[in-house]
Amino acid sequence: MSRAICWNVYSNVDRTAVAYHVAKHAGLGRVTGLLADAPEPRGVMLPHKIVKCQTRQLAAGIEDPVGPAITLEDGRMTNSTLIARLMGPVLLFMGIGAVIGLLGKFPEAYVGVLREMNNQSATVILGIFALLAGLAIVNAHNLWVSDWRVIITILGWLAIARGALSLLFPNKMYGIGEILLASRSGPMIGAVIVLVLGGILSWMGYRGSKG
Numbered sequence: 001m002s003r004a005i006c007w008n009v010y011s012n013v014d015r016t017a018v019a020y021h022v023a024k025h026a027g028l029g030r031v032t033g034l035l036a037d038a039p040e041p042r043g044v045m046l047p048h049k050i051v052k053c054q055t056r057q058l059a060a061g062i063e064d065p066v067g068p069a070i071t072l073e074d075g076r077m078t079n080s081t082l083i084a085r086l087m088g089p090v091l092l093f094m095g096i097g098a099v100i101g102l103l104g105k106f107p108e109a110y111v112g113v114l115r116e117m118n119n120q121s122a123t124v125i126l127g128i129f130a131l132l133a134g135l136a137i138v139n140a141h142n143l144w145v146s147d148w149r150v151i152i153t154i155l156g157w158l159a160i161a162r163g164a165l166s167l168l169f170p171n172k173m174y175g176i177g178e179i180l181l182a183s184r185s186g187p188m189i190g191a192v193i194v195l196v197l198g199g200i201l202s203w204m205g206y207r208g209s210k211g
Contacts (some may be wrong), residue, residue, distance in 0.1 A: 096197025127166025134159030
């Protein structure tokens, strides 16, 4: 059964029922996280194909089949949770550091540091890393859904676009960076966006972990 069919079938049944039956019949250990210790649903009958489909996705570590931020008791995580745990803290601390630097006593000095990093050589090098990171994310997590996980997918495609443009038009990308750094509000807006995205991904990635 294909992934699309899995999701179409799953959207028509109760998510708690799916989680319970996957945990009971998959033989992969109890599902923990948002649906931990969920009671057995009464009066809900799931076709065997649905349980089998969800079980195969869960075993393969494909997109979270029974809800966001769910991990297996043996430590395995879905791609969404793993990427969120990696990207979230990085973006969060980048945003916090930028906000502190821009709101400190010497915001011009912080902008000067950013301007020193915004040179043509760095544009090409950062473009290579952005393209690699974006391709890695999209190949592992090209998931378009109406919840927080779509943030990861969007960031992956934005990284691909940024990396490709930096390699194809390094001079223009360098110029855009200079324009943004020259504005008073540009760096702060960017810092706040990065901080918020980092906070969301960190929270969603680590909220289901055990203390």
